[in-house]
Amino acid sequence: xxxxxxxxxxxxxxxxxxxxxxxxxxxxxxxxxxxxxxxxxxxxxxxxxxxxxxxxxxxxxxxxxxxxxxxxxxxxxxxxxxxxxxxxxxxxxxxxxxxxxxxxxxxxxxxxxxxxxxxxxxxxxxxxxxxxxxxxxxxxxxxxxxxxxxxxxxxxxxxxxxxxxxxxxxxxxxxxxxxxxxxxxxxxxxxxxx
Amino acid sequence: xxxxxxxxxxxxxxxxxxxxxxxxxxxxxxxxxxxxxxxxxxxxxxxxxxxxxxxxxxxxxxxxxxxxxxxxxxxxxxxxxxxxxxxxxxxxxxxxxxxxxxxxxxxxxxxxxxxxxxxxxxxxxxxxxxxxxxxxxxxxxxxxxxxxxxxxxxxxxxxxxxxxxxxxxxxxxxxxxxxxxxxxxxxxxxxxxxxxxxxxxxxxxxxxxxxxxxxxxxxxxxxxxxxxxxxxxxxxxxxxxxxxxxxxxxxxxxxx
Numbered sequence: 001x002x003x004x005x006x007x008x009x010x011x012x013x014x015x016x017x018x019x020x021x022x023x024x025x026x027x028x029x030x031x032x033x034x035x036x037x038x039x040x041x042x043x044x045x046x047x048x049x050x051x052x053x054x055x056x057x058x059x060x061x062x063x064x065x066x067x068x069x070x071x072x073x074x075x076x077x078x079x080x081x082x083x084x085x086x087x088x089x090x091x092x093x094x095x096x097x098x099x100x101x102x103x104x105x106x107x108x109x110x111x112x113x114x115x116x117x118x119x120x121x122x123x124x125x126x127x128x129x130x131x132x133x134x135x136x137x138x139x140x141x142x143x144x145x146x147x148x149x150x151x152x153x154x155x156x157x158x159x160x161x162x163x164x165x166x167x168x169x170x171x172x173x174x175x176x177x178x179x180x181x182x183x184x185x186x187x188x189x190x191x192x193x194x
Numbered sequence: 195x196x197x198x199x200x201x202x203x204x205x206x207x208x209x210x211x212x213x214x215x216x217x218x219x220x221x222x223x224x225x226x227x228x229x230x231x232x233x234x235x236x237x238x239x240x241x242x243x244x245x246x247x248x249x250x251x252x253x254x255x256x257x258x259x260x261x262x263x264x265x266x267x268x269x270x271x272x273x274x275x276x277x278x279x280x281x282x283x284x285x286x287x288x289x290x291x292x293x294x295x296x297x298x299x300x301x302x303x304x305x306x307x308x309x310x311x312x313x314x315x316x317x318x319x320x321x322x323x324x325x326x327x328x329x330x331x332x333x334x335x336x337x338x339x340x341x342x343x344x345x346x347x348x349x350x351x352x353x354x355x356x357x358x359x360x361x362x363x364x365x366x367x368x369x370x371x372x373x374x375x376x377x378x379x380x381x382x383x384x385x386x387x388x389x390x391x392x393x394x395x396x397x398x399x400x401x402x403x404x405x406x407x408x409x410x411x412x413x414x415x416x417x418x419x420x421x422x423x424x425x426x427x428x429x430x431x432x433x434x435x436x437x438x439x440x441x442x443x444x445x446x447x448x449x450x
Contacts, residue, residue: 029271032270036267041257042251044262045254049254071275073276080245087247091216091247132253154212180212193245194242
């Protein structure tokens with residue numbers, strides 16, 4: 001089943017955000033304030049989904065946002081959307097943090113990971129975010145159970161595919177494949193193009 | 195479109211999803227990024243899947259506290275931006291600044307092929323960086339090998355590469371006697387290939403290439419700083435503090 005529905009959602013921030021980032025790259029602090037408004041919610045939400053701890057999440061989100069300022073000159077629109085650039089930064093920061101913290105504790109809440117599906121934070125008031133959330137939810141439902149679990153554990157929880165395999169007791173090769181075909185199905189459902 | 199001819203190519207290709215989700219352990223991530231440089235189809239897929247992941251991120255958007263805004267906006271007034279945009283046009287803009295990856299191919303008849311991957315933000319948009327050491331026109335440049343906005347960190351790469359013979363020849367013509375066929379890849383018994391940064395004639399070690407069995411690609415070890423290029427020598431096992439033999443290859447980073 002392929003249902004590509006384009007609700008303005010994410011990509012609508014596209015050109016604007018991109019232009020703003022280009023201004024930021026030239027040191028424009030007002031432009032940065034506008035970038036902040038556009039990306040802060042997604043950055044904080046994503047970081048929080050991986051880290052869980054609210055205080056630590058805020059701290060990492062702040063680091064990410066400052067890094068957006070600092071490294072804006074590196075952004076290249078030809079390589080992907082501005083939001084992609086920012087959220088990739090956020091995800092990597094969050095995952096690096098969670099992996100370094102948990103390397104020694106062997107991810108004690110491993111079991112808890114399975115109990116909880118992503119929160120899809122209800123706090124958000126913005127209509128745009130709500131539509132985005134509904135669309136993503138709908139598309140996640142088109143995935144097989146294993147695809148959905150693999151993708152969400154990897155992305156929202158920051159697990160490596162090896163950890164996902166272990167957690168779900170599924171062979172490594174299967175998880176690699178499910179991550180790929182799960183994302184491909186999501187891509188098609190969401191109508192994403194590069 | 196490149197055909198993937200490495201043995202592990204097909205297997206690596208299935209990692210596009212894991213890579214886009216940042217779900218690869220570091221070691222595998224490095225290997226996959228090198229693969230991306232040779233597989234345009236993979237790079238395209240990674241870009242799409244990464245954009246897809248971005249949508250997942252947008253779906254969990256949260257309402258940030260007001261204080262966060264104040265803190266961030268205050269902090270940026272004290273944080274210097276990485277590279278002013280005008281530097282994109284400066285001479286030094288094309289110099290690699292991120293962690294560098296040099297690949298020295300040693301296939302018979304190809305001379306020595308080196309490529310340098312570098313931070314993707316430093317080359318001018320729309321103007322591909324030229325290959326290290328390659329005269330214009332002799333070096334095939336392929337930009338965009340490294341997927342999406344990757345991590346947004348220093349190891350994001352812009353990818354400049356000199357292709358096999360063209361590069362080797364171009365280089366040999368300009369620097370006669372300095373390129374040698376390295377045979378079938380293995381360093382002579384008891385020896386290793388060592389890479390060097392060329393700091394204006396002074397060589398600074400950039401690591402050893404002694405894992406030829408599985409990969410001829412190594413990360414240059416250390417910052418590029420002011421280095422004007424890289425060199426390759428054969429050294430006794432374990433490497434040397436300074437080169438003890440004539441370079442098999444010297445490559446100049448592009449400066450214009």
